[in-house]
Amino acid sequence: MKPALILLLILLAAVPYLAAQAEPTKYFLPENILRFAESLYQEGDYLRAAGEFQRYLYSFDALPDKADAIIYKIGLCYKKGNDFEKSAATFRKLLDLYPQSPLAPDSYCEIGYSYFLMKSYDRSMAFLSTPMSFNPNQDLSLKVLQLRGLNYLYKKQWNAAAAYFHSLEPPAKKNSLTQTLLNFSEEGWRLPRKSQFLAGFLSAIIPGAGKIYSRRTADGLASLVTVGLTAWQAYEGFHKDGVHSTKGWIYGTLSAFFYVGNIYGSVVSVNIYNEHLENALLEKIGIAIHVAF
């Protein structure tokens, strides 16, 4: 009897273990889907995490408790996954479904920021001008105000941005980021831009001078030599054989073509120069706002 009893005891002890082994993992229980989604989010696999958070919501017949937090997380996933159109749509959904949620103010700000990240600055400004359905706290109000100004900056409307930041009331105006943005807008306004008209005019007087003015000395000198030599050849042709000189007409046409191209090129090079200056400043602004937003 004794060995049989021992065997029975061993079998009884092994029952929970064997049962656990036989039981398949319940991957699609809501809590397991949520755990998996969180792990994907932590891993940085944001778009896949967004899909899993959606799956979690769909696993209930009606939206579960704290669905607003999940929708907010989905919006964050899309934002971090650089799908800004979907992130804006998700945060909008949160605002529509849960206007009184504690996450509604942040969602409002995130919608404006998603449009900003999409470079739809007008859309962002238009949205941030719509009335809020909640009472924002001080931090959020400040963020929204700064975001509105940022849209002016990224639209390269430096004057409008400076005027906007100047028009803010304290304490928003005294905030260090607001002050930084105000300084940037004034810096943008005062950037040492070159004049398109002056570049074109200089190149019309001395070929290549406009390009030298926009700091493209080698291009300018090449234009000067090209236009000068073709014009000289045209002059030689006409001087020698009169108005019927074939050489004169060929080189004359070439010279005219290069001359007009040189003026147009100077105007373009000034545009490029100015754009380069503005983009360098926008890069600096991007670094400054990276922490705040």
Add this chain to the structure above:
Amino acid sequence: MWPFNKSASFLIALLMTAGGQAQDLALNLAEKFMAAGEYEEAITEYKRYIFFHCEDDQADLSDVYARLGLAFGNAGRWNDAVEATEKSAQTARGEKTRDERKLTLAAIQISSKNYSAAKFLLLKLEMYSSDEDVRKNAYFLHGVCCLYEHSWTEARLTLDEYFKYNSGAAPASKKQDIDSLLEKALLTRAKSPSLAKWLSTFLPGAGQIYCGDWLKGLNALALNAAIGYLIVTDLQNKQVQDALFNALFLFQRFYQGNRTLAENAARQYNERYHRQWAEKILNVLRER
């Protein structure tokens, strides 16, 4: 050269065996997605399995990581594919399985054009793996890698080793076919870019003709001859300024262009010719 997805599938299919744990729901789903070509969905399911079994001693995560690597590879995400397959090798139970995973890793590296990393890994397997099958496959992949790199001599040496291991299975005619193709590839002389350049330096267009591009060669010859004639005529008429102008603006541009184009023509010819030979040999190997 094959399109990369095709070559990746070919190389990996040679080495991979179907997943052996497909009774699990997540793995079942993953396999179905893989079969349907829905690689992103398959990746999600493999990741789900790994997440829920990472602390399960019974689960063979190595196999799942290998399948995940394959899914990443098929989705064209080579870095992720390498990372997953490396994990597969690290978590493998037993030396043979670990070496097989390393072979898969080498195949992925070849598919992502990371030939030096693949060769380094394959060399280690050739030297240190205790399993004959692994060594055989390592030689095979090494040979394929050399073919992609157009290193015919090295390809021949490694494929010779592969056929030594495979003497029973592969028909002798196949080895002969490959040997003869490699011999031809070795003997067919490629065009020298520097010779093409020098030929076009002495006679414009000659370099292009040397590379078999008669049309461009004759065009370069005609253009440079016409400009040269203009310059000589100007000099004969003592129009030194005109001659200088034509020499500086026209001759210089077209003459230099002709030399550079000749060099490029030789390089393009070589690339075409190497690719043709590599494709022929790979076609024979594909029938493995």
